[in-house]
Amino acid sequence: MKTELTELPLDQVRTLLAVVDEGTFDAAAAALHVTPSAVSQRVKALEQRTGRVLLLRTKPVRPTESGEIVVRFARQLTRLERDARTELGMSAAGEATRVSIAVNADSLATWFLPTLTQVRHEPRLCFELRREDETRTASLLREGVVMAAVTSSPEPVTGCSVRALGKMRYVPVAHPDFAREHLDGPLRDVLATAPTVGFDRSDDLQDSFVRRLRHDRTGASPERHYVPTSEGFAASVAAGLGWGLVPEVQAEPLLRTGHLINFAPDHAVDVPLYWQQWKLDSPALAVVAKAVLTAAEGALRGR
Numbered sequence: 001m002k003t004e005l006t007e008l009p010l011d012q013v014r015t016l017l018a019v020v021d022e023g024t025f026d027a028a029a030a031a032l033h034v035t036p037s038a039v040s041q042r043v044k045a046l047e048q049r050t051g052r053v054l055l056l057r058t059k060p061v062r063p064t065e066s067g068e069i070v071v072r073f074a075r076q077l078t079r080l081e082r083d084a085r086t087e088l089g090m091s092a093a094g095e096a097t098r099v100s101i102a103v104n105a106d107s108l109a110t111w112f113l114p115t116l117t118q119v120r121h122e123p124r125l126c127f128e129l130r131r132e133d134e135t136r137t138a139s140l141l142r143e144g145v146v147m148a149a150v151t152s153s154p155e156p157v158t159g160c161s162v163r164a165l166g167k168m169r170y171v172p173v174a175h176p177d178f179a180r181e182h183l184d185g186p187l188r189d190v191l192a193t194a195p196t197v198g199f200d201r202s203d204d205l206q207d208s209f210v211r212r213l214r215h216d217r218t219g220a221s222p223e224r225h226y227v228p229t230s231e232g233f234a235a236s237v238a239a240g241l242g243w244g245l246v247p248e249v250q251a252e253p254l255l256r257t258g259h260l261i262n263f264a265p266d267h268a269v270d271v272p273l274y275w276q277q278w279k280l281d282s283p284a285l286a287v288v289a290k291a292v293l294t295a296a297e298g299a300l301r302g303r
Helices: 004-005 012-020 025-032 036-050 065-087 105-118 137-142 176-182 205-214 230-240 248-255 283-299
Strands: 098-102 126-132 148-151 160-174 197-198 222-224 244-247 269-278
Touching: 004 176, 012 025, 012 036, 012 065, 025 036, 036 065, 065 283, 098 105, 098 137, 098 283, 105 126, 105 160, 105 230, 105 244, 105 248, 105 283, 126 230, 126 283, 137 148, 137 269, 148 283, 160 176, 160 248, 160 283, 197 205, 197 230, 197 244, 205 244, 205 269, 230 244, 244 248
Parallel strands: 098 126, 098 148, 197 222
Antiparallel strands: 148 269, 160 244, 160 269
């Protein structure tokens, strides 16, 4: 009896995943070709079996912290099933395996995309990339949304392995005309008032840079522009909208042509990056991880 009560019935687990993915009980019912009542009953039965509330009945529905654990299990189960079908020759002819990865914008714009072209063709893969800040990519792993992530967190998410990739170097740059107008003086003073460029409202890189220079809690100037693409961010700084920390590999050609200057060459910022992935014996994940680790050795600074 004890074993029976602690089992997670697969139909209930898959139903919970469908509700999370589809957003509503009705949409999940349509996807599963069952009635909304059957979906509701399966979810309630799973909640009774686990003794936890697994879903917040919002629109769209959202998993609770306990629900995220079950959702992650469901996605991993689906991945193992697909891998087994492929190895048994039961997949549809030409069917590719989908690999979902969370990657920060700067890695996407510089070294990560060419990596995917180096992945060997067997098994055949399709990539689903989710762009997210490196400080938040681990949360997508925790929620079970992605199978792997480039993250700044060295602490492995539960059920995941972690390996160091290296460090992405950022350099403080500005257009020469902007520097002459706004950065003439002690950096610890002028950077607190000079217009800056940020990626989005969660971007703390420029603020933390100024705080380190000033040795206090004062961040960058509140006068800032938000440009939520890596290429657009670098272009905005080069156009003179403000100063910013740009990946070294993006800044180098603009520094050579004089469109940018490094106004604090002794204060580069190195952001460590890590590769986290599900602990699954998955051929698809294995070949992607190998390609990513190899590419990182050549593109990032030493681990």
